[in-house]
Amino acid sequence: MPVFHKTKVLTDVPMHYCPGCTHGVVHRLVAECLEELGVAGKTIGVAPVGCAVFAYNYFNLDMAEAAHGRAPAMATGIKRVRPECVVFAYQGDGDLASIGAAETVHAAARGENITVIFINNGIYGMTGGQMAPTTLIGAKATTCPYGRDPKVNGYPVRVSEMLAQLDGPSYIARVSTHNARAVLDAKKHIRRAFEKQIEGKGFALVEVLTGCPTNWAMSPVDALKYVEEQVIPYYPLGVYKDTDKEVR
């Protein structure tokens, strides 16, 4: 029996992501979870604006493409007219936490029965490395070339902690892709976030820490080392909300 073969829920289209960008890892985890849960045939994904804009080419699923930041609103509409479908939004941190902050917060507050996969790479990847709401203090970006200064740029937003304060969400967790072990753990939480929707329990979001080797100007290996050593201390991993269990 094969130990690992590429899931059929991904297409064979080569992903355009830069070498070592873990967007590809997260696509695979989502696809594997949907396959294992046996719901791929009735799943509709919503792609964002950002590096994952072509996600609809990579998932072997029905997909829609939302305007920048609007994926949770679009997913809300799709889920409400097709409640029998599994509906997810896949979004970066510029998309979800800046231009789409309102859509995110209100979809969560309404407890919309959708799943959101949130890629936190601390930067606007697609547009060439501008500061994101999640950029760490001191980290450089094209719009903060000397490093993020809280006096000028304010503080990074911890999205999972923020959304976990709301009554709407059923599940909020932060995971990472900095090594193979972390990836295996990430998959369990992504799976749980889809199970919550299937069980009708309401809004579930998994924040996934990834690297952006290109705009961080690091090798892929160094970028993931940076995630482990610098990013996780500011964005601790764990389950922030689970309506089925006591957390924290």
Next chain:
Amino acid sequence: MPKAKIKKEVCKGCGLCVVNCPKKILKLTEREINAMGYNYCQVSDPEACIGCAMCAAICPDCAIDVD
């Protein structure tokens, strides 16, 4: 025992599998490149592979099968 097999033409030479292999048997080519222009990954000592699939878990491009 299942073994890792690299799909050379899919590999982008990122090196993430190289550092995640517990047996340290994955190596990137130094000179040869694939059609995309990347140095690609090779299993330097297939006998030593334990089929753990840690390489496949971290590969962003599904360039590794373990079977």
